[in-house]
Amino acid sequence: MVESTVQESRSRDLDKLLLRPGNLVGSNFEPGPGLREDLKEYVRVLVVGAGGLGCELLKDLALSGFRELEVIDMDRIEVTNLNRQFLFRLDDVGKPKAEVAAKRVMQRVSGVNIVPHFCRIEDKELEFYSNFSIIALGLDSIEARSYINSVACSFLEYDADDNPQEETVKPMVDGGTEGFQGHARVIMPGLTPCFECTIWLFPPQVKFPLCTLAETPRTAAHCIEYAHLIKWDEVHSGKAFDPDDPEHMKWVYVEASKRAEFFGIPGVTISLTQGVVKNIIPAIASTNAIISAACALETLKIASGCSKTLSNYLTYNGAEGLHTKVTEFVREKDCLVCGPGVLIELETSVTLQKFIDLLEEHPKLLLSKASIAHRGKNLYMQAPPVLEEMTRSNLSKTLYELMGKIPKDVVHATGTTKKNDKKTSCLRKLRVIFKGVDGITDMETAAGGA
Amino acid sequence: MIRLLKVKEKQREVAQANGGSSHVKKQTAGELRLHKDISELNLPKPCSIFFPNGKDDLVNFEVSIKPDEGYYRGGKFVFSFQVSTIYPHEAPKVKCKTKVYHPNIDLEGNVCLNILREDWKPVLNINTIVYGLCHLFTEPNYEDPLNHDAAQVLRDNLEQFEINVRRAISGGYVGQTYFSRNQSCN
Numbered sequence: 001m002v003e004s005t006v007q008e009s010r011s012r013d014l015d016k017l018l019l020r021p022g023n024l025v026g027s028n029f030e031p032g033p034g035l036r037e038d039l040k041e042y043v044r045v046l047v048v049g050a051g052g053l054g055c056e057l058l059k060d061l062a063l064s065g066f067r068e069l070e071v072i073d074m075d076r077i078e079v080t081n082l083n084r085q086f087l088f089r090l091d092d093v094g095k096p097k098a099e100v101a102a103k104r105v106m107q108r109v110s111g112v113n114i115v116p117h118f119c120r121i122e123d124k125e126l127e128f129y130s131n132f133s134i135i136a137l138g139l140d141s142i143e144a145r146s147y148i149n150s151v152a153c154s155f156l157e158y159d160a161d162d163n164p165q166e167e168t169v170k171p172m173v174d175g176g177t178e179g180f181q182g183h184a185r186v187i188m189p190g191l192t193p194c195f196e197c198t199i200w201l202f203p204p205q206v207k208f209p210l211c212t213l214a215e216t217p218r219t220a221a222h223c224i225e226y227a228h229l230i231k232w233d234e235v236h237s238g239k240a241f242d243p244d245d246p247e248h249m250k251w252v253y254v255e256a257s258k259r260a261e262f263f264g265i266p267g268v269t270i271s272l273t274q275g276v277v278k279n280i281i282p283a284i285a286s287t288n289a290i291i292s293a294a295c296a297l298e299t300l301k302i303a304s305g306c307s308k309t310l311s312n313y314l315t316y317n318g319a320e321g322l323h324t325k326v327t328e329f330v331r332e333k334d335c336l337v338c339g340p341g342v343l344i345e346l347e348t349s350v351t352l353q354k355f356i357d358l359l360e361e362h363p364k365l366l367l368s369k370a371s372i373a374h375r376g377k378n379l380y381m382q383a384p385p386v387l388e389e390m391t392r393s394n395l396s397k398t399l400y401e402l403m404g405k406i407p408k409d410v411v412h413a414t415g416t417t418k419k420n421d422k423k424t425s426c427l428r429k430l431r432v433i434f435k436g437v438d439g440i441t442d443m444e445t446a447a448g449g450a
Numbered sequence: 451m452i453r454l455l456k457v458k459e460k461q462r463e464v465a466q467a468n469g470g471s472s473h474v475k476k477q478t479a480g481e482l483r484l485h486k487d488i489s490e491l492n493l494p495k496p497c498s499i500f501f502p503n504g505k506d507d508l509v510n511f512e513v514s515i516k517p518d519e520g521y522y523r524g525g526k527f528v529f530s531f532q533v534s535t536i537y538p539h540e541a542p543k544v545k546c547k548t549k550v551y552h553p554n555i556d557l558e559g560n561v562c563l564n565i566l567r568e569d570w571k572p573v574l575n576i577n578t579i580v581y582g583l584c585h586l587f588t589e590p591n592y593e594d595p596l597n598h599d600a601a602q603v604l605r606d607n608l609e610q611f612e613i614n615v616r617r618a619i620s621g622g623y624v625g626q627t628y629f630s631r632n633q634s635c636n
Binding site for chain 2: 035038041133146147150167199200205207209210214215230233237304336337381386387390415425
């Protein structure tokens, strides 16, 4: 009895969104009590990262009516996390973030089920990711975003007219913060730009010239990078520097301090050392809270249709006054990761040599001297000579056999194409389908790699 | 999308009941771009490239340079390349595996070449880097030193610099530092 009252009052605010029709709702919105129950039963959300954003996201999603959550993070809790990663306590230091975060939210929000995964994102098979309805990202690196993006886009399939097939779209909601600034974005592969379409949005990392570090240091950061990049190798020949080993970090700090003293440069501290070496920008709890809240709401909107989603990139800047803005970025037409690629239908008897010749004649490609790669395997390389020699014997084999006898998949080709009488080099994505091969209906196993 | 999710959830249950998993190697956009760079390599004459892990691992490779002119002619210098998954957003990591007496390469193999660090741009490619490395051997530069002693000698006494380079290539001591005989030297 008490339990049901609690449940009722907890969903009271949410019910206002889910039970009533409206003018600004998503196209497939079906208001009613059934929707609330379906959210619990059918929507599975994966939260990638259990750090500053991940802790907030898990809490927000659990309180927004989602029941089935999973979280993946490879890190253990550090003392420096405690100021903002509010699910963790001093006693938790050293424990896996994902496990502690899942436990705390489940203790606090009854009925929610959170499965933690203490591992690298690359350790999970594609199948694992395909099981989720929506993937929410609370990450701090371009590499990790790029990886998850390529995984989510690999489920995407296009029909014969190059339109994305709705049921293969795996939505992602991505958040990121840096000090007082942050972004939240919605990625619907095939419909809105994917991470790779707009990777140019990330500014290049600042890198100091090595010779400046070695000869003419002017700042504390120069001294730290000297100790980290040059002095470390000189002293520890062959031993790799591990940024997560406190002893290693201390060594860099001590060396950097010596150097700073020698050149009369102030400002080398242990926290600056960590900041420079690990590329850390001070994280602010409230920025994380704002960005995560936006991401959690977008997740709810995508799943329920109770409102139109963010379209498609929100920037938040609290550093100079307060400014927030939504920009609608557009897709990269020929994106190698989320684009449809060029559809090519082939007989199973076509050899790799014949296939390469076909690309030259194909009206949409006119690609000459093509090199071909399939799922990380180089089937044929035109250059350099050492690779050409290693792959030459494949030319007489059939493409069907080289691709592992699967009915359809994506291959990539690089070569030169003529545009207005000018030769340009290009890299193209090709969707190869073999005629007369059964098993095309087996959607999950035939999902093409991006 | 809830209706869609309901349908999918049913499919998922069916798929799980049937077992069956597919392990697929993911290829990132960075690896694809690298594939393009490598397939279009047009290396300068004195260079060759090796893939120690075979034809399918393009992210780790070695380039050897045998300068045919300048102070370093007759030597052979091997560089290791390590390419990140977000290439070309980030420059490859390049180290010189051959111990060399050079103002812009230190004895640990660190290389001071602007396009490897502060001046890297995604429009540059592997070919550009190799040309840059070749340039270091034809035009060693004392203004951006990593090996301070070598830079000083290059600036103050060209003749001595040439003698030191020859000695390092053919094996022997330059100052306190021992260089083993360069393989390609004859």
